[in-house]
Amino acid sequence: xxxxxxxxxxxxxxxxxxxxxxxxxxxxxxxxxxxxxxxxxxxxxxxxxxxxxxxxxxxxxxxxxxxxxxxxxxxxxxxxxxxxxxxxxxxxxxxxxxxxxxxxxxxxxxxxxxxxxxxxxxxxxxxxxxx
Amino acid sequence: xxxxxxxxxxxxxxxxxxxxxxxxxxxxxxxxxxxxxxxxxxxxxxxxxxxxxxxxxxxxxxxxxxxxxxxxxxxxxxxxxxxxxxxxxxxxxxxxxxxxxxxxxxxxxxxxxxxxxxxxxxxxxxxxxxxxxxxxxxxxxxxxxxxxxxxxxxxxxxxxxxxxxxxxxxxxxxxxxxxxxxxxxxxxxxxxxxxxxxxxxxxxxxxxxxxxxxxxxxxxxxxxxxxxxxxxxxxxxxxxxxxxxxxxxxxxxxxxxxxxxxxxxxxxxxxxxxxxxxxxxxxxxxxxxxxxxxxxxxxxxxxxxxxxxxxxxxxxxxxxxxxxxxxxxxxxxxxxxxxxxxxxxxxxxxxxxxxxxxxxxxxxxxxxxxxxxxxxxxxxxxxxxxxxxxxxxxxxxxxxxxxxxxxxxxxxxxxxxxxxxxxxxxxxxxxxxxxxxxxxxxxxxxxxxxxxxxxxxxxxxxxxxxxxxxxxxxxxxxxxxxxxxxxxxxxxxxxxxxxxxxxxxxxxxxxxxxxxxxxxxxxx
Numbered sequence: 001x002x003x004x005x006x007x008x009x010x011x012x013x014x015x016x017x018x019x020x021x022x023x024x025x026x027x028x029x030x031x032x033x034x035x036x037x038x039x040x041x042x043x044x045x046x047x048x049x050x051x052x053x054x055x056x057x058x059x060x061x062x063x064x065x066x067x068x069x070x071x072x073x074x075x076x077x078x079x080x081x082x083x084x085x086x087x088x089x090x091x092x093x094x095x096x097x098x099x100x101x102x103x104x105x106x107x108x109x110x111x112x113x114x115x116x117x118x119x120x121x122x123x124x125x126x127x128x129x130x131x
Numbered sequence: 132x133x134x135x136x137x138x139x140x141x142x143x144x145x146x147x148x149x150x151x152x153x154x155x156x157x158x159x160x161x162x163x164x165x166x167x168x169x170x171x172x173x174x175x176x177x178x179x180x181x182x183x184x185x186x187x188x189x190x191x192x193x194x195x196x197x198x199x200x201x202x203x204x205x206x207x208x209x210x211x212x213x214x215x216x217x218x219x220x221x222x223x224x225x226x227x228x229x230x231x232x233x234x235x236x237x238x239x240x241x242x243x244x245x246x247x248x249x250x251x252x253x254x255x256x257x258x259x260x261x262x263x264x265x266x267x268x269x270x271x272x273x274x275x276x277x278x279x280x281x282x283x284x285x286x287x288x289x290x291x292x293x294x295x296x297x298x299x300x301x302x303x304x305x306x307x308x309x310x311x312x313x314x315x316x317x318x319x320x321x322x323x324x325x326x327x328x329x330x331x332x333x334x335x336x337x338x339x340x341x342x343x344x345x346x347x348x349x350x351x352x353x354x355x356x357x358x359x360x361x362x363x364x365x366x367x368x369x370x371x372x373x374x375x376x377x378x379x380x381x382x383x384x385x386x387x388x389x390x391x392x393x394x395x396x397x398x399x400x401x402x403x404x405x406x407x408x409x410x411x412x413x414x415x416x417x418x419x420x421x422x423x424x425x426x427x428x429x430x431x432x433x434x435x436x437x438x439x440x441x442x443x444x445x446x447x448x449x450x451x452x453x454x455x456x457x458x459x460x461x462x463x464x465x466x467x468x469x470x471x472x473x474x475x476x477x478x479x480x481x482x483x484x485x486x487x488x489x490x491x492x493x494x495x496x497x498x499x500x501x502x503x504x505x506x507x508x509x510x511x512x513x514x515x516x517x518x519x520x521x522x523x524x525x526x527x528x529x530x531x532x533x534x535x536x537x538x539x540x541x542x543x544x545x546x547x548x549x550x551x552x553x554x555x556x557x558x559x560x561x562x563x564x565x566x567x568x569x570x571x572x573x574x575x576x577x578x579x580x581x582x583x584x585x586x587x588x589x590x591x592x593x594x595x596x597x598x599x600x601x602x603x604x605x606x607x608x609x610x611x612x613x614x615x616x617x618x619x620x621x622x623x624x625x626x627x628x629x630x631x632x633x634x635x636x637x638x639x640x641x642x643x644x645x646x647x648x649x650x651x652x653x654x655x
Contacts, residue, residue: 030641031537033571034627042624042633044641046296049633051623081621129626 001097003104005112006073006086009056012112014104017092019117021076022046024083029072036127043072043083050074052083053124059113077117084120138234140341140372141182145231148175152224160217166206172220173202174351179227181350182343188235191227194246197253198223210257219260223249284377287337294331295616296639298324338378342420342429343371345380349391353416356395363402363413364395370420375427379521382501383429386494390431390517391416393491398435398515408512410434423520432516438509443469467507471495499648500631502528502545528617530634531584532642533606536573541634541642544612546586548601553581563602565654570629582606586647602651617644629653 002017022045029041029052038057043050052072056062073084093112095104104112152175159168180195198220204210226249229242237243252260307317346368357364399405399414406412419430443466447453458466470491498505503521522528522545530541531550564583567573586601615634624630624643631646 028640030539032624032627032643033538033573034629035623039623042641044296044633044635044639046293048292049618049621049641051621125622125626129623130628 002092002094003112003114004073005090005093006055006084007088007090008054008084008086009060009062011056011060012090012110013055013059013086014093014112014114015073015075015117016114019075019077021074021081023089024072024074025070027072034130036124036129038124038127040085045074045083048076048081050081050083051124052085055084055086058120058124075117075120080117080121082117082121082124137186137372140343141186142231142234144341144344144347145179145182146228148178149224149228149231151175152227153221156217156220156224159212160214163212163214163217164208166208169202169205169212170351173199173206174354176202176227177354178347178350179231181347183230183235186235188230191230191235194223194230194250195227197250201253201257204257212257213261215260215263216257219249219252223253282337284338287334291331291334291338292616292618294327294334295635298327298331336374338376339374340377340380341371342373342375342380342418343368345375345383345387346371346418348384349387352388353391353395356392360395361401362395362399364399365413365415366391367415367417368420369417373420373422373427375420379427379501382497383521386497387418387431389491389494394431394433394435394515398433398437400436427521429519429521430516431519432514434514437511437513437515438467438470438507440466440511443467463508464506467509470507471505496648502543504545528615528634528644529612530615530642530644531612532610532615532634532636533582533584534608534610535567535571535606538571538573539610539640539642540567540606541615541644542584542586542604542647543644546647547584548587549585550606550609551583551585553583553605563651563654565602565604565650567604567606567650570653582609584609586651602647602654604650604654615642615644 003014004017004020005012005014007013024043024045027043027045029043031041032039038054040052040054043052050072070085071089073086073089075082075084093104095114102114104114152172155168155171155175159165159172162168176195176198180192180199183189183192183195201210201216201220205212205216222245226237226242226245229237229239237246252263304320311317346366349366353364353366356362394416395414399416400408400410402412405414415434417430417432419432421428421430444455444458446469447458447466448455471494472492495505498519498521501521503519505520506518507515508518509515529544531544531547532539532541534540582605583603584606585603613636615636618633618635620630620632624633629646629649630643631649632644634642634644636642
């Protein structure tokens with residue numbers, strides 16, 4: 001399967017390419033109050049609302065090196081929609097299908113953590129919201 | 132012209148019922164004694180009959196009535212149908228289709244012969260059909276022209292969202308150079324945009340349904356409710372041709388159901404009591420639809436005994452400690468609105484209030500959530516009328532947009548009473564104030580001088596609040612009053628417990644629509 005690899009807070013993450021809807025840039029992220037620290041805001045992209053999160057803060061609880069105009073990896077799966085902000089987009093890589101999760105290695109030997117959108121979503125949904 | 136319009140509606144709706152009737156007949160053929168299926172068949176024929184009667188198509192209505200009589204026998208288990216009966220109903224359905232195609236008339240010799248033969252059979256005892264010789268099978272007719280398809284409502288919503296987004300691209304159009312203008316690109320773009328707008332509004336037509344269809348959904352329910360309360364009740368729909376956003380109608384199903392149940396259980400009297408009072412034995416519930424500008428006015432009126440004012444007075448005295456003088460000073464509207472109070476049901480138990488308590492708070496809340504209002508009128512022994520005003524479309528709402536720190540927030544305009552400068556003397560005292568900045572944890576450094584947005588008192592709060600007692604909330608700067616495309620909250624935003632939806636402005640910018648009910652609860 002093809003996986004899409006990106007870097008966030010010094011770590012590499014991979015998501016199966018079929019979940020990638022678009023890589024957007026130049027989109028204004030609208031802040032939302034009462035959301036967790038990793039939640040950057042909302043974007044309205046081609047008729048859909050996407051929650052946008054800082055992947056580094058979500059997964060590693062580390063402040064990432066966000067740019068002013070970051071790339072946003074837009075994921076769409078089943079009924080879910082989510083935008084991820086990485087520090088850097090690495091690229092695509094083909095690996096043997098291992099069921100969608102686990103760890104793979106890229107050519108340089110760096111550890112890439114392979115994740116599904118559901119895993120990212122459940123981690124995000126488990127954070128504290130509201131007053 | 133009006134008649135043509137009604138005939139078109141009749142033709143569309145009856146065809147739909149008859150297509151569904153074929154499907155149910157196929158099911159009942161496998162389970163002849165299924166009384167529920169016979170009830171379903173009855174309901175569909177009854178709907179066709181109701182529409183035919185409204186258009187004075189009496190021959191068609193009488194034929195439906197004869198079929199209904201048999202349905203009732205099978206539905207109640209008084210008679211047992213066999214395959215011959217089902218075949219007769221299939222033949223009857225084919226004949227009904229011919230009637231509908233002929234706008235209530237048939238002229239083909241074959242159809243006339245069929246009408247004579249089926250009518251003769253329907254006049255007999257169903258069980259006598261088995262003793263007859265096998266009838267000649269009618270020739271199978273190919274299905275009619277396919278001129279309609281069923282489309283998932285979600286697909287229409289998605290198409291609308293997409294076309295609206297394309298329209299929004301107009302706002303991001305860069306300025307054209309003189310060369311581009313002279314090359315005709317400007318006029319081409321204008322033409323393109325006007326075509327897109329036309330497409331959008333045609334797409335918007337797809338999600339409209341006539342109010343008559345909405346009323347027809349309840350025909351069977353009313354029949355069942357009336358039967359269980361020993362009442363004779365009919366529903367009359369006025370203005371049924373008005374088309375309304377299907378999303379709005381769907382959200383009105385539950386409130387409308389509550390109103391009907393209350394009208395039948397507590398409003399409309401038993402037939403004997405009505406007769407003694409000089410009324411028709413059959414009670415009437417009228418659903419009236421009118422369009423006023425961008426508002427839909429739905430009136431639900433019954434001709435029953437009206438609200439029990441003595442019981443309302445007893446409630447005011449017992450629960451709110453009001454003296455008779457204070458009660459007399461209340462306007463009729465405020466007095467009747469008491470039935471929308473959340474604790475009115477429990478008061479009913481202690482005061483033996485005979486009517487209208489159950490569910491009224493739920494109805495008022497649902498209507499307020501839809502951005503609407505409800506007024507109650509009632510006269511003893513003449514009936515009760517609920518006048519509900521709602522925005523015609525759910526997807527576009529008008530809202531007051533304002534800034535608070537780095538956030539852009541919105542409140543539906545229908546909830547806003549006044550906006551005042553923070554520095555100026557308030558026109559009235561604010562009894563309830565919500566520091567939205569603190570509630571949303573807005574950084575003080577980003578705050579401006581600000582305004583106070585005073586909200587209208589909640590409908591669901593009942594009579595205890597006056598216009599002066601609406602909640603005041605803080606705002607840094609007012610952006611304006613503008614239309615928003617309202618999108619439901621996602622799972623994450625819903626967890627904050629303070630927002631009702633996300634609003635998309637005409638230029639594509641996003642705002643967060645505050646949930647006024649929840650704000651009021653937070654302030655309290």
